[in-house]
Amino acid sequence: MLAAFAAAALPLTATAHPAQAADPAQPADSAQASVPTRATAPATDAPPVIDAPPVFGSDWHDPLTAAPPVPKPGTKSCEVTVAQAQFRDFTPYRGTYTPPAACGTDWSKVVLRLDGKVKGRQYDRLGSLHVGGVEIYRTSTPQPSPDGIEWSVEKDVTRYTDTLRRAQDVEMLIGNVVDETYTGVLDVKVTLTFHKAPASHKSPETQGTSRTSVPDKVLTLTPDHTLTTPRNSERILAEVYATGSGGGCEEYWYLSVPAPAPYSCQTPDGPYREVRITVDGRLAGIATPFPTVWTGGWSNPFLWYVVPGPRAFDIKPIEYDLTPFAGLLNDGRPHRVEVSVVGVPEGQTGWSAPVNVLVWQDAGKQRVGGKLTVHKEGAPTGSSTYTPGTEHRVDTRAGHSLTVAGYLDTSHGRVTTTVARTLAHTSAHRWTDGESTDALDGVWRDDETVVVNGHATRAHRTYTMDGETTIGADARLRTVMTLADRAAVSDSRGRWSRLDDTYTGDAAYTTGVPRDQRQGVATTTERYRLTGSGGCYDRTVTAVQGVLTGDSSAC
Template sequence: MATFLCFLCFLLIFTFTPLSHSQPERFTRPLGGARQEYFEVSYPPPSHEPTPSCTHRILHHSFAHTIDSPPYTTPYAPPTRCPAPWSRVVLDFHARCKGEQYDRIAAIWLAGVELLRTSTAEPTAAGIFWNVRKDVTKYSSLFLKPDLDLTMMLENIVNRDFTGIYHVTVTLLFYNQYYVNAPVRVPFVPCPEALNLNPIESKSRSRSLIQEPGFSGVTESPADLIIPISDDGRRGFWFKVEEEKRSCSRKIRIPRNTYRAVLELYVSFHGNDEFWYSNPPNSYITANGLDTERGNGAYREVYVTIDGRIVGSEVPFPVIFSGGINPLFWEPMVAIGAFNLPSYDIDLTPFLGKILDGKDHVFGIGVVKGISYWLVNANLHLWLDHDSTVVHANPVVHYSPETSIERQEEFRGLDGAFDVDAEKETQITGWVITSAGNITTTVSQGFSFKNFIKFQRKGSLKTVKQKFKAKKKVKVIDGRGESITRLKVRRRYPLRVVTNTQQFQDGTYRVVTDVSHSVKEKYVSGCFVKSINNVQNSKGWMEVKGHSVLSGQASTTQNYSYVDRVICYSRNVAAANGIIVTDNSTFVCEL
């Protein structure tokens, strides 16, 4: 296997100590092998997608040497062959690349509204390709508008050493029909509670029962208006947060007939904070005289403010990019969320009483304990009362204390242990008076976070264990106190990384790593239930010089399951040294 040069502009420079190489890192993988398809395990698989009513290619571009250049922008117009209304819209992202290249972060925006946050896979000499499909039905009101700009940012470097060019095609798939795209295991009966999910819409216009993959049952219609909370677009529409003290903001004026508001938050972490969950405290770095800026401890929380007041926050899922920790783990099956990074919804409806005054309000985004650098922006989804020009609103209860954070540390030299425990509970209630009557929304949520880091053997053996649990309840009632809808969400993001590093006299070192991470989520809305269980385990070793992998062996297994009232789907995949050895999927429910 060939030895490769390392482009240090995107990497951290450390002193050559055991700590440096027991820290998670980014690497380039060895070249070699045949052309191969990469993938992220998710539901629904592309092979089970129905035929769309029409397809609409919206982007086709090659990203070569794009570093320090403006993002690529092209005009957007709605499809002419299948006009609205659409029951579903899917974004299909196709990419291919060959040569040597690092993984890159990328995003797609329409009129400044982010549609997809993704990262690239690291290519081979023979080439790789992959597809990402994402349900983007919630942006339908935007797809209706002509004369918009579609923008994609993917900063890449091409020179004598790094030859990989990313060729990207993006297509929208529009569906006019309603369908269930998998074997139905029980007769589908609409949930009585969900039939009255949206009193404004049921009063002002007819409502459709939409059966969507990913959430079987009745779904609410997309927002009437989506406002981006983003940068000016000259360097992409994401804000770049480089320190905790700096929050990024934009002034927004909300239409006065808004009766519901949900902020969708997009987040990714890079540079010194790419592996924030493994960062030691600054006291450890200073005491040992380490030449690294990857500190500030192992807790991060992304928060949203309105006029300087925190209205919501999220601890992000620790996505591992394809060059992270050990790139041999992520071929051809990438880590959870690497191709389709998650976004996070924050229900702002109870705060409408503060912002429905016809004035500008400042929406901000920041990162607790964040260091360089984070890419963040948000989409504000608004539902409008079309039978009223002004909706009156007022907050009733706002219980939102600061996050409780406890830290413990004990170390001697390069060996030591560090604990971070955090928790938060909030409850917010507000009402709006609409053309359909009084609607009161209560949002209750909380989370607990635990992170444990241990260094042993003079820092050459490092263990990271992290647990995150979150719960959210949204209750909406009418003026008589009768339930309109209820939503319950529970999430768990456990993570474990063990790294053992051995150095050799020729300047190379061997890294043996064991990684386990997963996503466990459950959604309950009325009588509709959806659960996802996605577990990935990787282990292996690599011989490294600088940031280039010379050789190694790796294996990854993934067990994915999706269950709702109508659909059961599971897929079990195992890969060894870049080859799929097992891939079994079924739509049969386990009893």
């Protein structure tokens, strides 16, 4: 394979038309799905000048992204192998995990690393890793070259310290199909590296009053979706690994249209999706899912072979601050907690939404009482308007808002928490008969403000997608795409950060011919910028016809 480049982070599944992934073995007009990766190697200040080939060959650069590696402390570390398997079917790997005796149970950082390799033909495949029933990692795989690729992913999993302090059962699955056509066996190893806390480090066990420290408990829901929290909980955070995947329209939900629009994917309410969480049937949180594109997405795997779209290899959970409901949840009884996705037709599958619940406890009190004082839901708005013509068009506008507040009487006084979240979505989807042209320009906003005893933290998240796929008279399929993951976070103490992770790509190939005759070309670039009161990171990577032609840092 081409010179390996450490990749860090990986995503998920299979798809159809523009958002769907192209079949790695068949012509692109019989499309299906795939996914991305994220890089851990540092940028080089002066990369060598490389002449890209005229078209893709049978080998290309290992997948990478411009995202930063996980920062690691310089303390003693211990490594434990959590899972090692070759995934050929849908049989999960099962094993056991034991914490490393040489590094104790007080860690300043725990880093998960996945190393994988695959060659031949294969779709992207969805994967997840559970330790003690807690999902600590969700991912997918890149599409391989005929000669083979390797990739690596890193994730900070320190927040799962409570789970990792004890011996646990392990289950990992990357569902795969291997036969005479799809030959790629996914060879994967996952390790955890534990970095010991310095002697002056404050143990996470005594950090329960901090909103930024490691949680004291990591809980999962029972099979009947109930949760029982400790009676002295003073902060409760739910995380949901919500992904639209598994085939069908929900893999590319952002392109769905309402009837009677003549498009290959119809859903009654069009493309608006909203992930909701309820407590005992009452709405407790709302969120916008990220419009992830897997590595075979938009019928054009050449776009994603080397540089994937944002989040493709590191599927981030949606977070909901449930602290206003802690007064209710702290009564020692089980409460029903459920997640649903608005916009999915009733009875249709395609979304997975496992839930972890992170709990911070009051070390100075056995029981923490409180009350939910505000529950204000704005009326959901939304419309998808179909305009027929030579170029069909669906315009969508939708949104929702929710504000909840509550107080807790803790050992350090009354603490009032208010969570306000506002969602907004606009998109224009246009296509021609036969979908030989298919384009989307969409913007998703998710704004959240959390105020704790007068101290506010504000997060403004914006996701954008501007893409078009065309198939010309010469059977050349071309996709031009821009994807962006942006977030601005600030608090009343003067801390702030700003993320701009933007991918751009232009790729084409000939449809209806064997793989080795597709004459694929692609120029793909990712710029990952993270600035703020904590410093600056700015890296750009570019690949042309599978060759890494640029890797630079601006900070």
